[in-house]
Amino acid sequence: MEFAAAQWIAEPGLNHFLIVGALLFSLGLMAVLSKKNVIMVLMGVELILNSANINFIAFSRFTELSLEGHMIGLFVVIIAAAEAAVALAIVLNMYNRFKTIHLNDIFSLKG
């Protein structure tokens, strides 16, 4: 039993990368849920997207997914870039209108 555990630690496999991805996901979720600043929430979303990408590429290294996983990861990165650009434009507009970027203070849809 001891030997198996030591071997599991010494040889990083699929599960190790998946666990890193899961921890990164939970940290991103924490940032999304607990921050008042819109930009911090967006950073949390980026962390979540990165954790999903780690999972895809780990599967492409260790299973039959092979290069298709890289492909999905590439598209995730492209869409994350588009999302960040549009979201930050929205945040700047919002700051111009409400003079704040705290999520609690922004509750009117039609200003």
Added chain:
Amino acid sequence: MEFTTLLFYLFSVVTLGAAAVMVFSKNIVHSAFALMFALIGVAALYVLLYADFMAATQLLVYVGGILILFLFGVMLTSQGTTLDFKTVTVNIVPATLLSLAAAILLILVFLQTEWVISEQPQATDTVRDLGMLLMGDYILPFISVGVLLLIAIIGAILMSTRLTEKQTGGN
């Protein structure tokens, strides 16, 4: 213990530690720089997974592009003239409980599933193969993503120009 094993643990600790600093830091500029180290650590993990092109893309797009965008966002939306970049943390207890539950559930599921592992040969020509795939099986998503980027650029420009118009129109 092999060298790659050590590298794996080093870069996982860098990634997760920087992400934790990002989440728990009070200063939003510190958070942005911690996010940079987390993204670089993720790129290093990609290299360990034989995904060299993905690692280069990660460095160029995230560290070179999105992070600069975030820093601009932080600078342009800081309130007043005081250098006050504090972030406020709200409902910390439910958020901690939910993210802990998510982490524990995900790790349990990952450990209990029997993955069908087939050791892939070490990829040597990733960029060439990715290019062949992009121009072959993935030509439709490739073009759609190009249109999506165009729409995103036009949308961002439209929103920011309307912003300045209103400012000058008010004066």
